[in-house]
Amino acid sequence: EDLALEMAALHDRGTRILDKGRTQYFALHASSGHLVTAERIDREQLCRLQEKCVLRCELIVEGEMKVYAIEVEITDINDNAPIFRENEMVLRMSEMTVVGSRFLLSTAHDPDLGANSLQSYALSGDEHFSLSVQAGADGEKSPELVLAKALDREEAAFHELLLRASDGGEPARTGTARIRVAVLDANDNAPAFSQAVYTVRVPEDVPVGSTLLSVTATDPDEGTNGDVKYSLRKVTNIAVEYFQLERETGDIILLKNLDFEEGDFYELELQAQDSGGLFDTARVSISVTDVNDNAPEI
Structure with missing residues (x-):
């Protein structure tokens, strides 16, 4: 109808569709005169980055030696998701x-x-x-x-x-x-001792090398930011002779034999510090109890 051709002319004169590309996207139904799709058409594949997608082909009427140009515009549908x-x-x-x-x-x-x-x-x-x-x-x-x-x-x-x-x-x-x-992780947390004051009572005959107490400080930071080291912050000269604080573990170890008659109470001030310089302090009170290690003297 569009080309003003009679249906009989399509049969008698011989017609065929010639696509200009390598793929034949269209075909002609001679019985009906309809132009139909011969292949699946993907606009995004054929016309990438083009606003208007047009496919061109030719209808050749061999008996008359006539060529009719045909343009088919391919409109977009929502067949692709982001x-x-x-x-x-x-x-x-x-x-x-x-x-x-x-x-x-x-x-x-x-x-x-x-x-x-x-x-x-x-x-x-x-x-x-x-x-x-x-x-x-x-x-x-x-x-x-x-x-x-x-x-x-x-x-x-x-x-x-x-x-x-x-x-x-x-x-x-x-x-x-x-x-x-x-x-x-950032070093936004200081170490914290489990107690502000630690109290321990030990007999005066406790052996040298014994661990009298273990203090604990925790730091929720990660890696070196949470790596806690212990040190003595304040201690008397006498107490230094008797007690040693382990830097890594927080253990307080006896260095010298205690004598209740010479001293029955010692106090230490400890510090727990992380690699970023943040710290906490705690006190340790050590009471020495008497044992019967002396005979009466006349």
Whole structure:
């Protein structure tokens, strides 16, 4: 009808479709005169980055030696979902990162056109983070992760988020990417002794080399930031002769035989310090009890 040809002419004169490309996308039904598709047509594959996609072919009427040009415009449908270049992203940030800091995320790509292409991003999973989407000069949207609440590695060492990209089709198609935020330790915790004052009573005949007491300080930081060393902060000259503090373990060891008659009470002040210089202090009170190690003298 469009070419003003009679149906009989299609049979008598001989007609055929000639595609200009290597693949034959169209065929002619001689019985009906309909132009039909001969192959699946993918607009994104044929016309990548082109707003208008047109396929051209020719109808050849051999009896008349006539050639009719045919143009077929391929319109877009929402047959592609947004896809992230990375479906899993890992970010590392210090727990001292300032609130409001931004981190660029991988973008999603949707080869469809117009409303069928990528339209929006959404973030879910954690109150510590929010999403900001920036539009470039070319209109491309770039998602950024924004720190909305201060991090604390001792509270949570990892945060799991889900980034969702949606197009504007009906119904909309979506693509997702997982974001794992690893929180790096900062030396934001000082060591803490389990007690402010340690008290111990020992008999005066306790053997030299005995461990009289073990003090403990903990630091929730990681690695060297949580490595605690012990030292004597304040001690009398006499007490130094009798007691030794192990730097690594916090053990207090007897160096010299005690004598209740010479001294029945000693006090030490200890310090626990991490590699960053943060510290805590505690007191140790050592009471010496009497044993019957002296005979009466007349």
